Amino acid sequence: MSEAVHTLEGWFVHHDFRTIDWSSWKLLSPEDRQAAVDEVLSLAASWKETENQKQGSSGMFTILGHKADLLFLHFRPTLEELIELEATFNKTKFADVTLPSYSYVSVVELSNYVASDNVDPETDPYIQSRLKPIIPDNKNICFYPMNKRREAGQNWYTLSMEERREMMRSHGLIGRKYAGKVTQVISGSVGLDDWEWGVTLFADDPVTFKKLIYEMRFDEVSAKYSEFGTFLVGNKLSEEAFRAYLDVE
Numbered sequence: 615m616s617e618a619v620h621t622l623e624g625w626f627v628h629h630d631f632r633t634i635d636w637s638s639w640k641l642l643s644p645e646d647r648q649a650a651v652d653e654v655l656s657l658a659a660s661w662k663e664t665e666n667q668k669q670g671s672s673g674m675f676t677i678l679g680h681k682a683d684l685l686f687l688h689f690r691p692t693l694e695e696l697i698e699l700e701a702t703f704n705k706t707k708f709a710d711v712t713l714p715s716y717s718y719v720s721v722v723e724l725s726n727y728v729a730s731d732n733v734d735p736e737t738d739p740y741i742q743s744r745l746k747p748i749i750p751d752n753k754n755i756c757f758y759p760m761n762k763r764r765e766a767g768q769n770w771y772t773l774s775m776e777e778r779r780e781m782m783r784s785h786g787l788i789g790r791k792y793a794g795k796v797t798q799v800i801s802g803s804v805g806l807d808d809w810e811w812g813v814t815l816f817a818d819d820p821v822t823f824k825k826l827i828y829e830m831r832f833d834e835v836s837a838k839y840s841e842f843g844t845f846l847v848g849n850k851l852s853e854e855a856f857r858a859y860l861d862v863e
């Protein structure tokens with residue numbers, strides 16, 4: 615039997631993707647539309663307050679293409695908080711014109727494949743900041759779920775710890791070339807959602823997503839042992855941009 619890698623868990627994550635029923639939105643009166651936007655922005659202000667108190671992080675994004683129009687991304691210490699956030703949003707006037715199009719539930723994860731000894735993860739500021747990530751201000755976001763393969767002759771889970779560690783070392787070396795250009799948040803979802811990990815990337819230039827993911831495709835762990843789900847990409851929304859996005863005057 616192979617040895618399971620030790621993992622550290624941080625904040626829970628909800629990727630809440632919505633489509634907008636634009637016909638219904640346009641049928642609302644200008645006053646009702648304004649009230650609906652104000653209501654969401656007041657929720658966004660309360661999310662900012664939570665972030666200021668270091669009790670989570672939330673962001674709003676537009677998503678390009680048919681898969682979704684918006685993403686509400688939430689990091690919180692507990693699943694209960696994420697459930698409450700979802701219910702609160704669903705009770706807004708704006709939610710009446712949206713439909714959930716995709717969602718993903720996971721928990722921020724760090725594994726100790728390449729961890730250094732003599733570090734206490736409970737107090738180390740770097741590890742803590744990775745386990746409890748604050749959504750960066752980069753313009754673009756890319757999300758996709760992934761699995762490690764479990765096929766005869768290509769089974770990640772039957773490899774020895776040493777083999778896996780070596781491949782993750784090589785994976786990390788590629789990733790490090792993109793330092794300063796991409797921020798990655800890897801969240802584990804075994805037992806929480808349909809895939810094994812969620813990959814959330816943030817960058818100012820969307821071409822960076824393509825270059826990083828393409829380069830990783832040639833790396834052994836991705837080339838031989840990884841399978842990917844649907845990709846969603848979009849832009850971070852400021853409060854003003856959210857208002858402008860929904861403006862149909």
Ligand code: VOV
Binds near residue numbers: 725827
């Ligand atoms: C943007 C750069 C970047 C960097 C620096 C980076 C580094 C690292 C390190 C050092 C480690 C191991 C320790 C830890 O931190 O957990 C990981 C871990 C992981 N990664 Fe990664 N990864 C990146 C980026 C990055 C991407 C783009 C992907 C998607 C893969 C692809 O082909 O599309 C990915 C996946 C993962 C996964 C699924 C895990 C967990 C694997 C497991 O079996 O447990 N990752 N990753």
